[in-house]
Every structure is written in C-alpha cells, then in structure tokens.
Amino acid sequence: MKAIIGLLALVAAEITTEGGVLVGTKENFDEILENNDFVLVEFYAPWCGHCKSLAPEYESAAGKLAESNPEIKLVKIDATEEGDIAGEFDVGGYPTLKFFKNGNRNNGIEYGGGRQADDIVSWLIKKSGPAAIELSGADAAKAAVADNDVIVVINGKSDEFMAAADSNDDVTFAILDEEAAAELKVDAGKIALFKTFDDGRVDYTGADSADDISAFVNSESLPLVSEFNDETAPKIFGGDITQHVLLFAAKSDGTYDENYAAMSTAAKDFKGKTLFVVVDCDVEDNSRVLEFFGLTQENCPAVRLIQMGDSMAKFKPETEEITATSLSSLVEGVESGAITRHLMSEDIPESNDGPVFTIVGKNFEETVNDPAKHVLLEFYAPWCGHCKALEPTYEKLGKHFADRDDVIIAKTDATANEFDGVDVQGFPTIKFFPKGEDADVIEYEGDRSLEALILFVESDGTEGNEGGDEDEDYDDEDYEDYDDEEDYEDYDDEGHDEL
Structure with a gap:
C-alpha cells in the first residue's frame, strides 16, 4: 500500500506548476489530459517575444479559473525541449494554443480568442460549457443583459441558433424561459441581441439559418x-x-x-x-x-x-x-471604382548617381518598363538583417555594371513604396526585369554571391538562378518573412513568432 502511495506521489510530483500554470512534458502530458476534462495548452519557445507578452496574461487567467472554474486547466509546453509533442500537434509557430476536451488528444481545437486574461477565461468557459446558457426568470434575464457587453437570446428552440452559438467564441448566447422572455420583451421564436453600446438592442429579422444568424451577430457585436x-x-x-x-x-x-x-x-x-x-x-x-x-x-x-x-x-x-x-x-x-488604389511612394531622390539606382513608387514603371534596359531590383526593408548583409555585395554588383548602359542595378524600400502587381513575400526579394517588349519578370532564387549575381545578369537571367537552397549561406533563415497584413494585424491575436 505504501509503495502505491509513494508511486502516486512520485507521479504527482512530476507535474509542476509555474504561476498557476501546469508545466507539460512528454512524461506527464498523457496524465494531464486524462485527469482533466478541459485543458488549454500553450506551446511556446523561451526566446519568443509573443510568448513573453502572453505569459503574465496566461498566468492571470490560470489564477482566475482556479477560483471560478477549477475544472479548466492551463498548461504550457516548451516546444524547443518537447519536440515530440510539438511535432504531434503540428506546431508551426509560437505561441500555438490548443484546447482539449475529455482527454481526447486527437481533437485539439485551435484557440481563437484574445490574449488578455479575461479573453482567455471567457473563451474557455464558453468552450467548456453548453453553446447557449439557459436563463430562467426575470432577474436572471436582467442580470445577463447587464453583465455581458453583447448577448444574443432566443425565445424558443432552434437548431440553427444553437449551431450559430457553437461557432461563436466571443458572444454569449442564451435560451429564455417564459418569464425571462417576458422581461426582455422577446416574442416566441424570435431572436434579439442586447449590447451595452450604440442602440442597445437589435431584433433579428433574418432567416432561421446558422450562417445568417452568425453574420447578424458578427455585424452587430462591434460598435459603429x-x-x-x-x-x-x-x-x-x-x-x-x-x-x-x-x-x-x-x-x-x-x-x-x-x-x-x-x-x-x-x-x-x-x-x-x-x-x-x-x-x-x-x-x-x-x-x-x-x-x-x-x-x-x-x-x-x-x-x-x-x-x-x-x-x-x-x-x-x-x-x-x-x-x-x-x-x-x-x-x-x-x-x-471612381477612387483607385493608393500606392505609397517616397519622393524621387534628387541625386541618383550611385552604383545602385534607387527606385520609388513614382519612378518604378518608367524604370522597369524601359525596353532598352535590363533592371535587377532588390526589394528590401530597412530593418532586415539579411538585406544589410547583402548590401556590400550589391554595391559591388552595381559598380561592376556601371559601364553598361543597358543594365540598371537598383533597390527599393518595399516598406515605403508599393507597386501594383508586384508580389513581395520576404526580404530581400530580387527580381529581374529583362529589356525588350513584354518580357517576363524573373525572380532571382540563386546564391547571393557576387559571382552568381553577375552570371545571372550577364546571361539575361538564364543562368545562375539555381543552387541557392544548396548553398550553406542561403537557406530559409536567410530570408525574412514579410506579411503585409502583419503591420495592420499585428494586434491580431493570431500572431506568431515563426519556428
């Protein structure tokens, strides 16, 4: 008996906590899932900036749940140390958060809430409970409307309403009994949305369709x-x-x-x-x-x-x-269509006589579409370390072709200039615009050595555009990801630090 108790104590000791968050490992992860009905797991890396920002909110959420909903556990796993678990769940960036119910490791749900403690708590409470709560009596109805920024209610039953409720992670859905419906003045079979802003109440007049109800809720849940x-x-x-x-x-x-x-x-x-x-x-x-x-x-x-x-x-x-x-x-x-797309552009430089020609939005078309000139154009970002590393080589490349009237070695700050129809997914991106009418643009993917770049330009883009992936100095780490949306969507809680 003592041996069994000792063994149980040893197993329990293997599950440690930090700031109220369980520390998951390959050795204890099965036990964590099996012994807890609802588990949110954060896969993180110690060096990840987003993870560091999330940490205090994650710990705060764990503390709040320990008091209000102790059946919900928060776990963190260092994916750089626990590669087997991270690989099993296809962790492609940090932090990745997955929610598990009833010990089922095969149906982890991607976390879709915000990264404030209250957002995490609200999302988990909704995911661990029924899609829609039941409100009985006038007092419960009044309290629910007062306590929620947005709440959607129905007087009656509807599978479509429940489907919409199940798909929404942010808004509280509720089913009213007769007294609650009378208090809120919601007729039989009708749906209403109550909110603490704008008009305060909106009655749903659409079809009994989960998609239509969801669209209505999404539209009305944000202030004007x-x-x-x-x-x-x-x-x-x-x-x-x-x-x-x-x-x-x-x-x-x-x-x-x-x-x-x-x-x-x-x-x-x-x-x-x-x-x-x-x-x-x-x-x-x-x-x-x-x-x-x-x-x-x-x-x-x-x-x-x-x-x-x-x-x-x-x-x-x-x-x-x-x-x-x-x-x-x-x-x-x-x-x-009366107002067309606005493309950002810096001013054209007053002096542009260096070995590398500066292209901005305002002179892009006339430069790259000159039928008498080859143009090799580097799209860079001022903060990009790989662009800075390439700069000396690129300057030498410009000097090498300085005497060629039909070749322009050019660069552009792609964070300050935009070009219609040009796709830039990372920095540096190098594109070759051959001379001649209607010539196809060629993206350079070869070695970033001076010799390879010279060969590529001198061969009119037909040679030297391979081998970049094989060169030890050129791999995925030498190419800095660029996501246009990230600068506007950087607050979006889908943000990751990539592996």
Whole structure:
C-alpha cells in the first residue's frame, strides 16, 4: 500500500506548476489530459517575444479559473525541449494554443480568442460549457443583459441558433424561459441581441439559418466605430467584414471628438459592409500601423480605407476634410471604382548617381518598363538583417555594371513604396526585369554571391538562378518573412513568432 502511495506521489510530483500554470512534458502530458476534462495548452519557445507578452496574461487567467472554474486547466509546453509533442500537434509557430476536451488528444481545437486574461477565461468557459446558457426568470434575464457587453437570446428552440452559438467564441448566447422572455420583451421564436453600446438592442429579422444568424451577430457585436487596440483587434479581424475605414487621430487633438462623430454618422450607412476604426496616434504601439499606411504622427488626423485579403489594397480620400459626407464619398468612390488604389511612394531622390539606382513608387514603371534596359531590383526593408548583409555585395554588383548602359542595378524600400502587381513575400526579394517588349519578370532564387549575381545578369537571367537552397549561406533563415497584413494585424491575436 505504501509503495502505491509513494508511486502516486512520485507521479504527482512530476507535474509542476509555474504561476498557476501546469508545466507539460512528454512524461506527464498523457496524465494531464486524462485527469482533466478541459485543458488549454500553450506551446511556446523561451526566446519568443509573443510568448513573453502572453505569459503574465496566461498566468492571470490560470489564477482566475482556479477560483471560478477549477475544472479548466492551463498548461504550457516548451516546444524547443518537447519536440515530440510539438511535432504531434503540428506546431508551426509560437505561441500555438490548443484546447482539449475529455482527454481526447486527437481533437485539439485551435484557440481563437484574445490574449488578455479575461479573453482567455471567457473563451474557455464558453468552450467548456453548453453553446447557449439557459436563463430562467426575470432577474436572471436582467442580470445577463447587464453583465455581458453583447448577448444574443432566443425565445424558443432552434437548431440553427444553437449551431450559430457553437461557432461563436466571443458572444454569449442564451435560451429564455417564459418569464425571462417576458422581461426582455422577446416574442416566441424570435431572436434579439442586447449590447451595452450604440442602440442597445437589435431584433433579428433574418432567416432561421446558422450562417445568417452568425453574420447578424458578427455585424452587430462591434460598435459603429471601434478603437483599434489589442483587445478589439481579434473582433475587427476575425469577422467577415474585410473593408475597413480608418481614422488616424490623436485623442489629445482638439478635433478628435468632431472627427469621431463624423465616423459614427457615416458608419450607420455602411453597417454590416464596412468597419469604421479609430487608431489613436498618441499610442506608441500604433506607430507601426501608421508606418504601414505611409503616415506619421504629424499627418494625423488622416483617413484611409483598406481592403483586407491578398491585395491589402489601400485607398486615400480625395479630400483631407473629415466629415460624414467625405467619409461616405470615400467608401462609395472605392466601391464604384471612381477612387483607385493608393500606392505609397517616397519622393524621387534628387541625386541618383550611385552604383545602385534607387527606385520609388513614382519612378518604378518608367524604370522597369524601359525596353532598352535590363533592371535587377532588390526589394528590401530597412530593418532586415539579411538585406544589410547583402548590401556590400550589391554595391559591388552595381559598380561592376556601371559601364553598361543597358543594365540598371537598383533597390527599393518595399516598406515605403508599393507597386501594383508586384508580389513581395520576404526580404530581400530580387527580381529581374529583362529589356525588350513584354518580357517576363524573373525572380532571382540563386546564391547571393557576387559571382552568381553577375552570371545571372550577364546571361539575361538564364543562368545562375539555381543552387541557392544548396548553398550553406542561403537557406530559409536567410530570408525574412514579410506579411503585409502583419503591420495592420499585428494586434491580431493570431500572431506568431515563426519556428
């Protein structure tokens, strides 16, 4: 008997905690899953910046759950030490969070909530309980409406309502009994959404369809105007509305309230189709967002429209005046095609006589489309270490071809200049624009040595464009990932530090 007790104590001792979070390993992970009905697992790396930011919120969430919902456990696994477990669950970036129910390791659910402690707690409570809660009596109904920023209720039963509830991680869904329905004035079979902002209540008039109900909830769950921050970003980016109007304005500015009111007025006409978002220029963390749109704090207040997706197309209003009318005209102009995509560009350099020619948005077309010249163009980012490492070689390359009138060795800052139809997925990206009419652009994927680059250009792009993957100095680590969306979506809680 003592041997059994000792063995159990030894096994229990192998599961340690840090800040209220269980520390998972290959040796104890099975036991953690088997002994706990609901488990959220964070796969992290010690060097990961996103993981370090998440850590205090994750520990805070663990503490809150220990008091309110002790059946839910939070676990962290160092994926750099526990490679077998990370491999089993296809961990491709850090942090990766997966939710497991009832010990089933084959059906881990990707975490889809925010990264604040309250977001984590709310998401887990919903995922570990019924898709919709039951509200009995007038007092329960009043309390639920008061306690939730957004709550969707139904007077009756509907499989489609339950399906919509099950698919939504952010909003509370509830089924009303007769007294609760009477208190909230919801007729039999009807659905209503209550919120602590805007109109306060919206009655659903659509079809009995999970997709339609979900679309209604997603549309109505955000205020007419949302402030951009790490708490609201998951809702802004997680919905189906991909067209966003952004007001860049400092709250300290005397015109802020007036401009915000203009946004609120315009937003009413495009509800469910376009999101209206305010980015506070006073917040230091928003500087990358400003940079992504080619703006500085001195440019505030300013308005831009962006269409999320592959193109990440940006649009600029025809006037700097910010009124409900000008904002509506921007949306209508983009939708009609009257306002075309705005491509950022630096000014053309006054002096451009160096061995490497500087291309900006304003001189891109005329330079790369010159039928009498080959153009080798490096797309770089000022912060890219690999671009900096390439710079001396690229300068030598420019000097090598300085006497060739038909060759231009060029570079462009791809964070400050945009080019229609040019796809840049990482830095540095090097593209060859051959001379001649309608010649196909060739992406350079060879060795970044001077010899290989010279061969590539002198052969008109037919030689030297292979072997990069085999060269020990050129592999995936020599290519810095670039995601257009990350600069605007950096607050989106899907963010990872890649492996």
